[in-house]
Amino acid sequence: MNGKWVGAFLISAGLAAGAFMYYQQVYAYYEPVAFTPGAEILLTPVTGGQPEAILVNDVTGTDGESSPIRFRACFTTPTSLATLTETYVVYEKPEPLIAPPWFDCFDAGEIGTALEQGRAVAFLSVADIRPGVDRVVAVMEDGRAFAWQQLNGAAE
Structure with missing residues (x-):
């Protein structure tokens, strides 16, 4: 017994x-991210200098202090891919990271496929936002956009 x-x-x-x-x-x-109105999403210009805010709508995001790569955000932008590509630095090796299942606007598989097929372009948001970590923004043809943080090779 x-x-x-x-x-x-x-x-x-x-x-x-x-x-x-x-x-x-x-x-x-994870905690919701409080974005500063008018400066929610930044991109690095090809001319150099500090990252600058782009026009965005409906921004939602999550982050966590326990890891520098927990940040995820979803939003839309009315700015065309052609304009963004001419103005901002294209990110060479984007690797969207899987988001928690409850943050359902961010689908890393869909974003990765769109990047591979050329239906989306990744841009450098902020280099070394934390040591060894870059913030990356991917914009799709339909204006949907996503942001995440990934290791930039210096930390690996």
Whole structure:
């Protein structure tokens, strides 16, 4: 009889620990991002200098202090891809990172496919926003746009 109780306790403890770790990874450390109106999304101009704000609508984002690559944002921009490409630095090796499942506006698979097929272009938002980490913005042909942070090679 005691073996059943010990087994039940061990299984219950394992399930509770697993549920706790899942919650920690997917929900616990994310918080909504408060964007500054008029300076929500920045891009680095090809002429050099400081990143500058672009025109955006409907910005939503999430970030977490526990990791420099937890940042994700979704928004739209009325600025054409042609104008953006002529004005801002194109990012050479964008790698959209998977967002938590509850942040459903950001689909890393869709963004990556659009970048590979040329239906989207990635731009450098801010280089070394944290040491070894760049902020990247991808804009699709239909005006939907996404931002994330990724390692830039210096930290690898």
